[in-house]
Each structure stands twice: as C-alpha cells, then as structure tokens.
Amino acid sequence: IPTKGGILIDLKRMDQIIEGDESNMYAIIEPGVTFGLLKKLLDDEYPQLRYSYPMAPPFTSVVCNALLSGLGNLSYRYGSMSDMVSGLEVVLPTGEITKIGMCAVSPYWLGRHPLPDLMGLFINWQGTTGIVTKMAVNLWPKPPIIKNAIILTMGGPEDIYTSLIFKLVHLQVCDELAGGLFHYSMSRGMLPVDDIKGMITAIVKVDDMENRSFFLTQLTVSANSDKEFKQKFKLINKLVNETNKNEGRQLFLFKTEDLADIGKKIDNFMELPSQIPSLYDLREGGGLTWVGSYVPLNRWLEGCQRGLKVMEKYGWVPGVLHRPMKTGHYSVMRFFIPLNKSDPEELKKARKMCEEIVDIVLDIGGFPYKVPSWAAKKAFERADPNFVGLMKKIKTLLDPNGIMNPGRLIF
Ligand SMILES: Cc1cc2nc3c(=O)[nH]c(=O)nc-3n(C[C@H](O)[C@H](O)[C@H](O)COP(=O)(O)OP(=O)(O)OC[C@H]3O[C@@H](n4cnc5c(N)ncnc54)[C@H](O)[C@@H]3O)c2cc1C
CATH class of the missing domain: 3.30.70.3450 (Alpha-Beta Plaits)
Structure with a gap:
C-alpha cells in the first residue's frame, strides 16, 4: 500500500496461466495466479514438474511472491523465488510495455542470459519501478x-x-x-x-x-x-x-x-x-507478524540467540524459523510473532521488538526480506551510499514523476 497515498491497482482478476512449456520447464503466468492455481495446473497437466511453495495460504500471488524474493519448499535447493524468474512483461511508469529476458528476443521465456540482465530493475523494488503483468517461472523436475x-x-x-x-x-x-x-x-x-x-x-x-x-x-x-x-x-x-x-x-x-x-x-x-x-490465530485477537531476513549461514546461530533473548525480554514466546538457501549460500532467519491485533499496547510493544530484531539482522550482515517501510529506512542507512544513490537514479529514470508506490523503500 503506498504509504504516501495514491491509487491501488488490484491485479487479482489477471489470473491466467498463459502457457506451460513442459520441455523447457517454465510457466508464463499473470499476477493474479495463486499458488493454489499453479499447483492445480501442475498436478493436473504436468505431474512430473513442480514449483516451490511457501508456507503462505494458497490464495497468495506467485508473481508477487517472486517479485519480493520469497522463499518456498525448494528454496534450499534452488534459491529464492526470484532466482526462479525466467522472464517478465512489465508496464513501465511512463506507459510503455516491455519484455525482460530472453522473451524480449525470442518466443521462449528461457531465462535472463546472455542478455544484459534487467530483471533486477523490478525485483525487490516493491512496485516502485513498474507493474509486472506477466512472469515466467522455472518449474523443476519432480522425481517419483x-x-x-x-x-x-x-x-x-x-x-x-x-x-x-x-x-x-x-x-x-x-x-x-x-x-x-x-x-x-x-x-x-x-x-x-x-x-x-x-x-x-x-x-x-x-x-x-x-x-x-x-x-x-x-x-x-x-x-x-x-x-x-x-x-x-x-x-x-x-x-x-x-x-x-x-x-x-x-x-x-x-x-x-x-x-x-x-x-x-x-x-x-x-x-x-x-x-x-x-x-493465524495463535493468540487471542488473531494476528501474526514476523521479521524475516536473509543472513549469512555462519552467523545464523548468533543472530538467532540474540533475537530470542529480545523476544524473551519483551515477554514473547520465542519462535524462529531457519532454512539454508540455495544449498547453503545464505540462510533464512525468521522470527515469528503471534500477536493480539486488537490490543494497541501489544502492537506498540511488538513494533519495538521487531525494530530491535532488525538491528540484530543488520549487525550480523543480513537484510530483512520484503522489507517493510518502517524497517527500510533503518536498513538502508547502513548501505553503501553509492548503492543508495544508484537506486535513486534508477528510480528517477524509470519513474520521473514519482507516481509508483510513493513512500515504499527509500522513495
Ligand atoms: C501466514 C502466512 C505465511 C507466509 N509464509 C510465507 C513463506 O513461507 N514464504 C514466503 O515467501 N512468503 C510467505 N508469506 C507471504 C506471501 O507468500 C506473499 O509473499 C505475500 O502474501 C505477498 O503478498 P502481499 O499481500 O504481501 O503483497 P502486496 O502487499 O500486495 O505486494 C507487495 C509489494 O509488491 C508490489 N507488487 C505486487 N504485485 C506487483 C506486480 N504485479 N508488479 C510490481 N509490483 C508488485 C506491491 O506494490 C507491494 O509493494 C506468508 C504469508 C502469510 C499470510
């Protein structure tokens, strides 16, 4: 949701699976395609192929999840969902519609290489650089x-x-x-x-x-x-x-x-x-939040122990998830925090606790994934200033009028 105001575009009804390519192992989907829909397609028509599924409810969007570098049950082996994106169609803030990846030069949505890799202009930008209207995702062999x-x-x-x-x-x-x-x-x-x-x-x-x-x-x-x-x-x-x-x-x-x-x-x-x-209802009042992050595998234990102490300090039952990613090149560290949504005091306390946990994530050389606005400021303060400068230049180039999701990330 644009924190500085704006309009919301609901892409739910763009829910077509445009193509499944069995031999080249990808599916081209629209943003409204959910994990449930994709699973059904694979089970019904391509039972020898599979995708990586998150713990999220089946009605969440595959495209959105990949754009946010989500993580699923094949992420240990193949990496985050954004590693599985092999082509995009994007509506730019200036109105042009462009393809990204091999699909820009070929009828096949094979991947990013060997072209200049522009996929990164849209992944993890939280909708601030364009709207993805089609995405190809890698499918993977499903052994018997x-x-x-x-x-x-x-x-x-x-x-x-x-x-x-x-x-x-x-x-x-x-x-x-x-x-x-x-x-x-x-x-x-x-x-x-x-x-x-x-x-x-x-x-x-x-x-x-x-x-x-x-x-x-x-x-x-x-x-x-x-x-x-x-x-x-x-x-x-x-x-x-x-x-x-x-x-x-x-x-x-x-x-x-x-x-x-x-x-x-x-x-x-x-x-x-x-x-x-x-x-979703571990506490009275129903609510669940988390600080999810990607951290170095060799600092996971330290981060976990420090984070659990913070949870105890605030009176929360300690809970943390782990998953080495991409055969261990980095790891998920995700503290999960059930809360009573109708208790403003508890929400305030949870926010303070999450802020302390984000500090720990940054201390050990990690970064929060799907970074929310409240954490983005703190997180990017520690970034290489030239990296932040480059992000701002790219944002201005793609979105000269600053109309895309104002208030998200550092914009
Ligand atoms: C109980 C629960 C468990 C979960 N477990 C997991 C898990 O294990 N792993 C995991 O990865 N995720 C998990 N999730 C999160 C989930 O999979 C989705 O990533 C998440 O729901 C995305 O939806 P959202 O409502 O956050 O996205 P939104 O808030 O709708 O969008 C997020 C951002 O992406 C941008 N965006 C959305 N669509 C587009 C588009 N088409 N083009 C450009 N930008 C776009 C938006 O502008 C916004 O900034 C879980 C969620 C729940 C509720």
Missing part, C-alpha cells in the same frame, strides 16, 4: 520418490547450527532443509505434537514437554529409485549419528513413513501450499 524426514532435538538450535547444518548442506541430498524452534503450546494444531510427545519423552526423559520448546528440522529427500533414496538417507543418518557421538547431542532422526498415522499428519502439514488456520 519424495519423502520427508525430521531431525528433532529438545536442546536448542545450537545442536544443529554448530556443525551439522554445514555438513548437511555440503551433502546436497535434500530438496528441502528447514524448520525452527517451536514452543510446544504454539505448535499444537500445526504438528501432531501430542502424538509425538509420547515417543520423544520415552527417549529423552523430559516430563515437562508442554512447557518447553523443541528445534525441528524437516528434510525432504527425492529420488528416482528406492535404492537411491535409501542411500541418501543413510548418508544423513551417518552425519546425525556422528554429531550425537562427537558433540554429545541428542538429535533424533526419523522418516515420517516409519511413523504410520503420525507420519501422515506430519506429511500433510508439509504438503504445501496449505491453509494452517491455527498459525
């Missing part, structure tokens, strides 16, 4: 075997982030590698924690699990044969066992297929896109 496993610890994130995560990303056998620190009470309704509880308490001998948090990491492994899957899982198992032995951790690794009905419930939760109503 896709199974989930979980690594769970009642210790903290350090059980995984001290060394195991670096070994796992180097192993490169997962499609998805993500999870977080969940408090037992908050994960009820999302995960079958009451069912898992019996299993865990029998092994770790905790008798107050309801009052504790656990750190859970989902691993999705795909394969073309059972043999390949078994081999991949064996490698993961070996790393987990070594970590337990060498570092004295208590990490539990299990495949969901070994847990019968409980496993099916966990698989259902992991099947995206999905509606998770319990997630």
